[in-house]
Amino acid sequence: MERQRLAMPMPKLLKILVSLLIIAVFWVAPAPAPLTQVGMRVIGVFIGTVLMLSLVDTVWPAILAVALLGRTGVATLNEAIAGTLGSWIVYFVLMSFVMTYALNKSGFTDRLVAKFMSMKFVSKSPWVFTISMATIGLILACFMDQVPAAAFMLMFANKVYEELGYTKKDAYPHVANIMVIYAVIIGGAMTPISHSLALLGMGIYEAAAGASMSLFTYLAFGVPTGLVLYVFLTVIMRLTCRNVDMSKFKDFDVQRVLKHQGKMQLRELITVIIFFGTVVMWMLPGIAGMFTEAAWVTALNDYGITFWAILSVVLMSVISVNNEPLINLKEVMNGQINWAILIFIAIGVYLGSAMSAESTGINAWITSNITPLTTSVPPVVVVIIITAAGVLLTNFASNVSTITVMTGVGVSLALASGGAINPAGIALCTTMAGSCAYLLPSSFACIAMLHGNEWSDSKKVYIFGIIMMIASSLAIGLVGYSVGCALT
Incomplete structure (x- = not known):
């Protein structure tokens, strides 16, 4: 021995x-x-x-x-x-994992991947394929919460890597995962549909400025600004990842995937109906809220997204085909859930909230140190400083606190500027900036999921995260502010 x-x-x-x-050192330092x-x-x-x-x-x-x-x-x-562990975010992510596992187990993910990979347009080149996959994440996140969108896209993308024959040590999956999740982040920042962060920023502006802001105004601002960011993302990934091995695409035979796809069976059909029915319930209040303020819309909003995720998992556990439930929840919880990732996400989210707590004085310190920087400088520079501060803060702390603090600071400065700065324009910028989290696990649950995913490389996330932080500050502060001013 x-x-x-x-x-x-x-x-x-x-x-x-x-x-x-x-x-x-920080524990004892003054x-x-x-x-x-x-x-x-x-x-x-x-x-x-x-x-x-x-x-x-x-x-x-x-x-x-x-x-x-x-x-x-x-x-x-x-x-x-x-x-x-008691956070609703962690519970929601857990339910999302179970839902995506059920979709994968039913065979629908394989069917979806096969359909995507067989499309003539996306198969023109590896980069067209990769950008197309990221675009799906962008569009999906425009209409639903980024967390389930990220969970679904990671599952979808990971299946693609397996079909292509990549391993978890290869560089291509690491690059593609970043593109996909960053696209989800940008998509979620583009619209107020099913996105509470946009509604939070709009509410803070209305309370501070005493003026209303419509959902269509945010939409008209967010879509062009987000598209500029997405174009930059694709260009920078394309230029900096030229040496990534994409030879697997040349050897890939799509018929090998297609031949395994038979007719959709009852178990798969019911799982798909429950899954996408839940997605509809996530999106419906946000979409309906753009057209009506009826009581039923308010009632649906009161349920929240976690309720529908829980209901979906329960239905999948109860509904049986041939005397077997769609999913055996006990087996899924014991053998299929990556609890390490959930713990990783839990502390990431909570660290961001702890950093933003009033008792720390961190938000007050940031505010007191940003305001002096904006004196005696051109208005456009003030906008860029405030936007960049929002992007920086949201990549370390809670996005809710970031939007609350930076929108309040931005609107106050604008109101005191005598018309030199547009209050609505800067509020739109700080709100979108608060959603642009790319870097640390503490910034957003989606980024924690990216870091924790076994097909990801955290070092690459940090590199491209910093690049996207700079790009977001400039794009939102210049392009976004100009669009916002034109709309208000």
Whole structure:
């Protein structure tokens, strides 16, 4: 028997020690006002946790972060646990995973992938194929919440990689996953349909400026601005990923996939009806709200998207074909759900919320340091500064808090500018900026899902995330603001 001894690779040990040292330094360092000591501790936990999640492991640092946050003063341990595993986002993601698993198990995903891969247009070249796949994510996210859209697109894309013969170490899936999820993020920022973030920003503007803003105004602003961003995404990915191996496309025989597709059976049909019926219920309140304020629309909004996801999973567990349910939920929960990804998402979302808590003073510090930068500079520069600050903040903290803080700051500056800055225009910019999360797991559940996906490379996410942050700041601050001013 080999003698056992305590041992760990030195690089891994150093990464852990450096991360813990950062946490310790922020824990005892004095807090510059208006930051609080609680805020300093939370920042330290945030930086140390992100480093360990990125460089060491994606599970135990998340669990450690919950314990540490419970000692920072921003929340008790019980509150931190409830805010992570007890969050509605985590429950919603779990239900989305079960729904997409059921769709995959029914055979519909294979059918959809085969249909997509056999289309003459998308098969013209590997890049046309990749951009087409990302465009599906963009369009889907325009009409439904980004989280289920991201879950569906990751499942769809991962099936494509398997059919093409790629492995999880190949570069192409890593690049394609980034394009697909970033397209989902942009699509969700383009419209107010089923997107609470857009409605939040519009509501803050209306309260601060005392003027109304229609859903059509946001739509007319968001679509062209988002399309500019999406074009930039495709161009930058195309130019910087020329050396990605796409030889698998040359050897791929689409007939090999098509021949496995038979007639749709009852089990598959019912699963598809339940799945897409749920998608309709997610989208219906948002679409209907653009045309009417009837009581039934308000009632549907009150249910929320998680209710319909839960109902969908229950129906799939109860409805049986040939004495077997569409899904055996116990088996799915025990053997098919990646709980490590859920824990990863849970701490990512909660870290963003903790950073934005009032007791940390972080939002107040950001506001007090941004406002002086906007004095004695041209209005367009003020708009770009505010927009860039919104993009930066939402990639580290909660997008809800980002939109709340930055829209409030932007509209206040505009109202005090004597007409030099358009209040509605800057409100539209800060609202869209708050949805442009590309970088860290703490920024958005979709990005946490991207980092946690086994076909993804976090290093590439960071590189392209920074590029997209810069692009979003400029596109929204220049193109978006001009469009917003023309509409209001």
